[in-house]
Amino acid sequence: NTQAAATTVTQSPVVIAPQPSVLKSATTLSSTVPITCGDIAKVGQLMNKPQQVVSGEESINLEEIREFAKNFKIRRLSLGLTQTQVGQALTATEGPAYSQSAICRFEKLDITPKSAQKLKPVLEKWLAEAEHWNQKGQQNLMEFVGGEPSKKRKRRTSFTPQAIEVLNSYFEKNALPTGQEITEIARELNYDREVVRVWFCNRRQTLKNTSKINAFQVQ
Amino acid sequence: NTQAAATTVTQSPVVIAPQPSVLKSATTLSSTVPITCGDIAKVGQLMNKPQQVVSGEESINLEEIREFAKNFKIRRLSLGLTQTQVGQALTATEGPAYSQSAICRFEKLDITPKSAQKLKPVLEKWLAEAEHWNQKGQQNLMEFVGGEPSKKRKRRTSFTPQAIEVLNSYFEKNALPTGQEITEIARELNYDREVVRVWFCNRRQTLKNTSKINAFQVQ
DNA sequence: AGCATAAATAATAA
C-alpha cells in the first residue's frame, strides 16, 4: 500500500500567524454549478444555495462547514500533518475508519452535507487535541498521531539506506575524502565513483547550509 | 520542462483564522556573540555558533530568519500558492531568477545565512503584496502571480486495458524511456505525451513500492 | 466506502 508508507515527518510544525487577509473562496465563482450525476449535491456545489439545508430533522449550516473545512486545512498544514496521517490517526482513535480520500474530500467539500455535518465535530475535536499535544512539543504530537517519532525521510533512490549509513559514517570521520578514499568507498558500496564524489559534495553543502541557521535552534 | 507545467491552481486559498494559539512573537535570545570571520566557515566549525552571524558589515539574525521562513510557508499555503508559482512570479518581477528549488531551500533553510538574509526582504515584500492583491479577490492574486485565473486540475486519464497492456510491455523492456521513445509510444497509443510520461513515472514508483514482493512481475 | 493510481507538489542528486 502506497499510502501506508507515507508517514515521514519532514516538516516541523509551524505556528499560525494572525492573518489580516480575508480570502474569498474559489468555489463561489460560477453561478451555475452543474451538478453532475443524478446524485445528491455536494457541499461544495451548494455554495450559492440557501445556507441552511434541512436534512431529516436537523438543519445544516453550510457556511459554517465551509468555513471549518478551510480552516481545518490550514491548521492541519500548520501542524505539518498530511491527509494520510490524519486519516490514519482518526482510524486508530475513533470508531469509524477514515481514509486519506475521506479527508481530502472533506477539505474539498466533495461530500454530502449530511456526511460533512457528521464528520465535522470529529475532525474538530481531533484537531484541537492534536494542537494541544503539539504545544507540548512535536514529539508529543507525533506520538498522538501515531507516526514514528522522528522518522527520517527516505533518501532518493540511488542510495540504499545501508549505503547512506556507511557514507555518513565515513563522512563523520572525514567530510573531505581524497580521491583515493572516494574510490575505495565507491568500490566498497558498489556505486559509481562519481556518484559517491557528488554525494560528499552535496553532503558538505547541506551541512554547511543548515548548521549555521539551525545552530541555535530552540530544540 | 516539467516544472513549467506545474502551474495549475488546484487548491483554493483558505483563510487563516485568528488563532488562539500562543504565539511567541520573537523567541530571539538576547545573547549575541558575533563571530568575526569574513570568509565562509568550514564544515566542522558550524555546529555551535551563536545566533548572530557577522557577515561583512552586517550581522544576521538567524532566529529572525528561521521565524520568517516558517511563517512564509504558512502564508504561502494560505494563499494557495505553490513554491513553483512563487518562484516564477518572483522571476517575472524581480531581477534574479528564482526556481522552485530556491523557494524550497529557503523554506527548509537549506541555504547560507548570507543568501537567506538577501532573499528574505524580497520574499517578504512580494508576499505582502500578494496578500494585498488577494484581499481584492482571488482573480487579482492570480493575475499578480501571473498564472491563469482559474486553471483546473487535469482530468484524470483512464487508460484502456489494451493501452495498459501495451504500456506495461514497453515498461518491461525499458522502464526509463527517453523523450523520443515516450513521444513514439504516445503517438502509437494516441494519448497525450505528458500523460504517457507521467504514467512511466508513477509506474516506476509503484514498482519500487512493491519490488520487495514481486521484483520483476509486471502488474 | 475506499482502493488504486493519475496528477500535482516538494525535495534533492547531479
Place this chain on the structure above:
DNA sequence: TTATTATTTATGCT
C-alpha cells in the same frame, strides 16, 4: 539551477 525522484493530493471507478 535542472531534471528527476519522493511524497502528497485528488479522483475515476464499482
